[in-house]
Amino acid sequence: MSTQTMIISMDLLSEKLVPEHAHEVKEEAREFAAEHIEPVAGEYYASGEYPWDVLEAATEAGLVAQDIGEEWGGSGYDLQQMLAMAEELYKADAGIALTIQLASFGAEIVEDHGADWQKEEFLKPVAAGDQLTGLAVSEPETGSDLAGMTTAAEKDGDEWVINGEKYWIGNGVEADWVTLYAKTGDDPNDRYGNYSMFIVPTDADGYHAEHIPEKMGFRASKQAHIVLDDCRIPEENLVGVEGAGFYMLAEFFNHGRVVVGGHGLGLAAAAIEEAWEFVHDREAFGKTVDEFQAVQHKLADMQLSLQSARTLTWHAAERVANQENSGYWAALAKTNATEAAMDCAEKGMQLHGGRSVLTENRISRVYRDVRIPVIYEGANDIQRNLIYKQAPM
Structure with missing residues (x-):
């Protein structure tokens, strides 16, 4: 990885927008992703196998089921800490990141609405890493x-x-x-x-x-x-x-959609990193590809997509955490960030030219991954319905 790529990788998902209390978990997630996810991401993508070993390592690192409250064995991470973790893990690999996230998926509903005996019997083993x-x-x-x-x-x-x-x-x-x-x-x-x-x-x-x-x-x-x-x-x-099931889910998805915004941010950052490194290391017509103005404009547009979506997503996280028109802000964040990822991946493919279609190249993996978050946690067309209906007009 070139020096220029290393610089941009640190700045794309910088701590500037992140509340101070979420800095530590963000750094832990970044270090874990570099050590345990990035080296095996291509291998797991090719095999399609369940990454049990990475999940076990994430459990030992304290990155699994930590949204469960301390009373039930978790760390009680709040929405902003979960978002900080998500953008770092998804930059490394979306499939492995989702496996880590899904280890406790739905547990928040039991914690918020269940009886104490249910929390004791079902949440504690998940928080301990003994159950999924x-x-x-x-x-x-x-x-x-x-x-x-x-x-x-x-x-x-x-x-x-x-x-x-x-x-x-x-x-x-x-x-x-x-x-x-x-x-x-x-x-x-x-x-x-x-x-x-x-x-x-x-x-x-x-x-x-x-x-x-x-x-x-x-x-x-x-x-x-x-x-x-x-x-x-x-x-x-x-x-x-x-x-009361519908209303439980509506509340749960408001938090979940903000975190899915983090999925999009991580994928968008991955696409920019790949494209940046490729054009700076490749030559055409006697100069490096990054010297062409059209290429520079594409890279600029990718950063516009990511950074505007990231600003909105972190603002939305604060609004949802404070229960301020949560459905509206969650829908904005999820839609904007996941579509920013699609935009960045598309431009990244263009900048890679013919090599973009090779499955060995990370950009092709990112390009296929970005098609999925626009669908789950409520397809983006549904999110647009929510944005319109809940707009503070």
Whole structure:
């Protein structure tokens, strides 16, 4: 890596916008990514295998499940600390970073709304690195329409019986339990009050999961297709109160979308680093490629995309943390940052020319990865609906 690349890599995701209390975790994530993720990222991308060894190292480094509160064994990282971690890990590799993040995905819902015994039994093993969890919301026929899900839970004595399917569920195979969103009512006048959240152990009778076939990006992260066939769980596995599931998710996704903004920022920074190094080290027509004004303008535009998105995302993190029109700011951050990543990856491909299509080159991996965050945690078209409806006008 050239001196110029090393300089820009430090500045692109600098600490200037980051609150002081998040500096330490940001530096820890940066060092971990350099030591444990970057050296194996290409290998895991090619194989598509689950990165158990990196996840174990991340657990030992204190970077897994640390959003869980100290009372339950975690470090109680807040939204800004999770964002600081995300942008550093995703710059190194999106698939491995998502695996690390998904190790405790959905646990926040149990911590915020569950009973103390649920937190004791389910959160502590996740915080200790002894168990993995997941969040089961999306279905084969719908992802963004939370009031259109059909997986249903019905009461039968002292049990809930769940039937339906879930799709795109991170750790659906690997997890020890999932927080699952299911329909428990049928009131046409209250679509949003018909859903509840449940803790579903993956060894429960009637729970069947298999990996979704390989994806074009995020290959080191595994998603599952889950079939629930008369899956029985104890009635006390209901999280919070019946009918509150939609509102729990809405709150959860406001935080999650800001962190997904960090996914986009990390990927955008990776694209800029790759393009910067390539054009400074390559010659054409008797000079290095970076001396052409058209190339300089592309690199300038990439930095405009990243830095404007990063400013908005960190501002949004503060607004959401303070519960100031959270849905609006979360949607802005998620949409802007993930689309900045797409813009930077596209320009990075152009600057690499014919070599951009070689799978051995990191830019081609980044280019495929950036297509995915614009879809998950609510597709960006849905985010635009939220921005319009919740605009402070």
